[in-house]
Amino acid sequence: MCVLCGQMFSEIHWSERLLDPALVSDGAGETTRRQDRHARTRLIRVILSHYGLQVTDDLAARNYTVGNRRGAQVVVAGLAELWPAASRMAGRVLDPLDPSLLDRLLAPHEAPHKIGQR
DSSP: TTTTTOOOOOOOOGOOOOOOOHHHHHHHHHHHHHHHHHHHHHHHHHHHHTTTEEEOOOOTTSOOEEETTTTTEEEEEEHHHHHHHHHHHHOOOOTTTOOOHHHHHHHHSSGGGGTTTO
């Protein structure tokens, strides 16, 4: 158990595993995994901001912290835990096919730093 966060260490979530053995063997795998995770986290931020939520990634790239505008936060171990926790915090089901969310994701003119400030 991690002394700082009180969570059990676990395996890397399947969505974050590298499937290319060449990347894993030459040491580039961890760098690529972290870059992919950061890109995924940026997209998750855009999606969750639509529902009034925020997400941060810990420095070790093992956990996410989901928070709302009232200051409540929950630490989750991966994507499988992130979406249900976000739904509970938002007080509704997060719909990936919500037309207004899709419009927001497809809007080429909107700067990333302005998303969530509507």
